[in-house]
Amino acid sequence: xxxxxxxxxxxxxxxxxxxxxxxxxxxxxxxxxxxxxxxxxxxxxxxxxxxxxxxxxxxxxxxxxxxxxxxxxxxxxxxxxxxxxxxxxxxxxxxxxxxxxxxxxxxxxxxxxxxxxxxxxxxxxxxxxxxxxxxxxxxxxxxxxxxxxxxxxxxxxxxxxxxxxxxxxxxxxxxxxxxxxxxxxxxxxxxxxxxxxxxxxxxxxxxxxxxxxxxxxxxxxxxxxxxxxxxxxxxxxxxxxxxxxxxxxxxxxxxxxxxxxxxxxxxxxxxxxxxxxxxxxxxxxxxxxxxxxxxxxxxxxxxxxxxxxxxxxxxxxxxxxxxxxx
Amino acid sequence: xxxxxxxxxxxxxxxxxxxxxxxxxxxxxxxxxxxxxxxxxxxxxxxxxxxxxxxxxxxxxxxxxxxxxxxxxxxxxxxxxxxxxxxxxxxxxxxxxxxxxxxxxxxxxxxxxxxxxxxxxxxxxxxxxxxxxxxxxxxxxxxxxxxxxxxxxxxxxxxxxxxxxx
Numbered sequence: 001x002x003x004x005x006x007x008x009x010x011x012x013x014x015x016x017x018x019x020x021x022x023x024x025x026x027x028x029x030x031x032x033x034x035x036x037x038x039x040x041x042x043x044x045x046x047x048x049x050x051x052x053x054x055x056x057x058x059x060x061x062x063x064x065x066x067x068x069x070x071x072x073x074x075x076x077x078x079x080x081x082x083x084x085x086x087x088x089x090x091x092x093x094x095x096x097x098x099x100x101x102x103x104x105x106x107x108x109x110x111x112x113x114x115x116x117x118x119x120x121x122x123x124x125x126x127x128x129x130x131x132x133x134x135x136x137x138x139x140x141x142x143x144x145x146x147x148x149x150x151x152x153x154x155x156x157x158x159x160x161x162x163x164x165x166x167x168x169x170x171x172x173x174x175x176x177x178x179x180x181x182x183x184x185x186x187x188x189x190x191x192x193x194x195x196x197x198x199x200x201x202x203x204x205x206x207x208x209x210x211x212x213x214x215x216x217x218x219x220x221x222x223x224x225x226x227x228x229x230x231x232x233x234x235x236x237x238x239x240x241x242x243x244x245x246x247x248x249x250x251x252x253x254x255x256x257x258x259x260x261x262x263x264x265x266x267x268x269x270x271x272x273x274x275x276x277x278x279x280x281x282x283x284x285x286x287x288x289x290x291x292x293x294x295x296x297x298x299x300x301x302x303x304x305x306x307x308x309x310x311x312x313x314x315x316x317x318x319x320x321x322x323x324x325x326x
Numbered sequence: 327x328x329x330x331x332x333x334x335x336x337x338x339x340x341x342x343x344x345x346x347x348x349x350x351x352x353x354x355x356x357x358x359x360x361x362x363x364x365x366x367x368x369x370x371x372x373x374x375x376x377x378x379x380x381x382x383x384x385x386x387x388x389x390x391x392x393x394x395x396x397x398x399x400x401x402x403x404x405x406x407x408x409x410x411x412x413x414x415x416x417x418x419x420x421x422x423x424x425x426x427x428x429x430x431x432x433x434x435x436x437x438x439x440x441x442x443x444x445x446x447x448x449x450x451x452x453x454x455x456x457x458x459x460x461x462x463x464x465x466x467x468x469x470x471x472x473x474x475x476x477x478x479x480x481x482x483x484x485x486x487x488x489x490x491x492x
Contacts, residue, residue, distance in 0.1 A: 050331030076335045085340065089347050096355030103362050105369060111359075118359045135360075139352040147347060180340075184331045189340035193348075 018281055025280030045272035049265070051079035051183040052174045080175050081183030084160070088150045088180060121145060124303075129310045137309055140197050144190055145302035148181065152264055152294025155179030156287055161275070181264035181297075184257065191256035194305040195249070202312030210312070214249075216242035252308065256301065263297050451486060458482040 026032050099114030107115055121142040126134035154160070155178075163176040180186045202210045212218075220235025222228075267290045274283035462478060 051333075051336070076339070077333070079336060082336060082339060085343060089343055092347060093350060093354075096351055096359075100354060100358045103358060105362070105366055107362075107366075111362075114355070115359055115363060118356060119363060122360065138360075139348060139356050142356060143344070143348045143351055146351075147344065183336065183340075185333055185337040186340045188332075189337055189344055192341065193344055 022278075022281040025278040025282055029278040030276050031278060045269075045276050047269055047272070049182075051081040051178060053077040053079050079183065080178040081180045081186060084154060084177045085151060085180035085183075085186055087177070088147065088154055091154075092146055092150055117146075118142065121302075125306060128306050129313070133310075133313060137201075137306065140193075141302045141306050144194065144305055145298045147298075148190070148260065148301050149294055149298035151180040151186070152267075152297060153291065155182075155264065155268060155294075156271075156290055161272075179264050179268055181260050182268055184261050187257040187260035188253070190260075190301065191253045194256060194301075194308070195253050197305065198252075198308045198312050199249070201309050205313040214242045214246040215239075252304075256304070260297055260301060263293055267293050451483075454486050455479070455483060458486065 027036070095110070096114060099110040103111055122134065122138050125138045125141050129137055160175065160177045160179065165174040165176070199210075216238035217235070219231060219238050223231030223233075223235045271283065271286055271290060274286045459479060459482070462482065
């Protein structure tokens with residue numbers, strides 16, 4: 001409690017307002033409504049897994065889309081998630097544009113903040129792969145982190161829940177904006193980029209030997225030539241291990257995709273349901289939680305990519321130090 | 327997959343979007359920022375080194391000055407000592423010379439006095455001898471032969487010498 005009486009009064013007032021809002025939320029939300037036998041303040045949330053198109057949406061068209069999780073048309077469609085990802089992109093670009101517009105050796109304001117962000121990420125990357133690779137990997141890792149984090153945090157803006165198109169019944173059925181990561185294609189796109197990034201650096205660091213990690217036929221070949229069953233058996237195991245390695249690299253893409261997709265989608269649903277049950281105050285902790293989740297998912301996506309690429313460029317066992325051959 | 331929202335055109339757009347973001351951020355965000363940070367790190371390191379260098383130099387200079395001051399002080403002390411010694415020597419020499427001169431003067435005066443006195447005595451003796459001869463002539467009133475004359479004169483001279491010595 002602050003000693004200043006004016007501050008104390010303000011704090012008490014704020015607490016009272018919060019409490020009143022919480023009570024109002026309890027009464028008007030779905031929980032209170034069920035007890036009192038009234039309609040809840042918010043309509044029951046609909047969960048769409050697939051993103052919804054926002055172009056050419058008239059009342060009827062959106063009604064059509066709102067009815068079921070029908071697939072999107074085969075051509076290009078501007079979906080709400082895509083729009084949201086563009087907003088995130090533009091925000092990031094604007095941020096860095098203004099941060100680097102009038103740079104000075106003595107940083108101030110936005111430049112200071114941008115430098116803090118860049119330096120923190122840069123230290124993170126360097127801490128894992130060292131200064132030499134740190135500079136090369138940094139842009140990719142930082143961009144993944146920033147893009148995922150900003151997209152996840154944008155979702156928490158109120159306009160994401162409230163802006164949209166009404167269907168024939170007058171209910172909000174198509175949101176104008178939606179967290180980009182709830183669109184499966186967005187995490188998948190980043191996962192593919194991450195995959196190509198990792199394999200590219202693996203190939204660049206080790207040349208064709210990198211592919212040898214996946215097709216380990218050499219000891220099997222020895223076994224055939226020498227008619228040694230032991231060698232043949234070991235060769236078979238080697239081939240199997242190589243196949244597993246090959247599979248694991250592919251599976252990374254899927255796990256990347258669904259980890260981000262699942263977390264952000266679950267967060268969205270959690271917020272929707274919490275808001276439906278108790279519209280005020282009580283869902284604030286969930287917003288805090290989602291802030292944390294957004295940060296952690298961004299960190300995981302960037303960190304795992306960094307980890308994979310660090311493993312891919314690390315000198316292999318028994319290979320000696322012939323990394324620069326390729 | 328359709329139910330989950332998998333959609334090839336969207337995927338391609340997201341890919342392109344992300345790659346554009348990557349390239350633009352790299353060119354206009356990370357690169358200038360990292361360059362600026364590197365520059366700053368270099369500048370700070372250089373400034374620190376410069377400051378260190380200046381500090382060391384000034385310390386050296388101060389030590390040098392201290393050393394010179396000490397030298398000058400010692401030199402001054404030495405000069406002073408020399409001057410003092412010289413003055414002392416000069417004083418001694420001068421006094422010695424004065425003493426000798428005085429002694430010489432006294433010596434000269436003494437020998438002069440001696441000479442004058444002897445001269446006076448001689449003159450007195452001759453005068454006295456003549457006087458004695460005249461007196462004796464008058465007393466005796468006779469002329470003596472040469473031998474007697476001489477004897478008497480000798481006697482008188484002897485007496486007079488005794489008188490003169492006493």
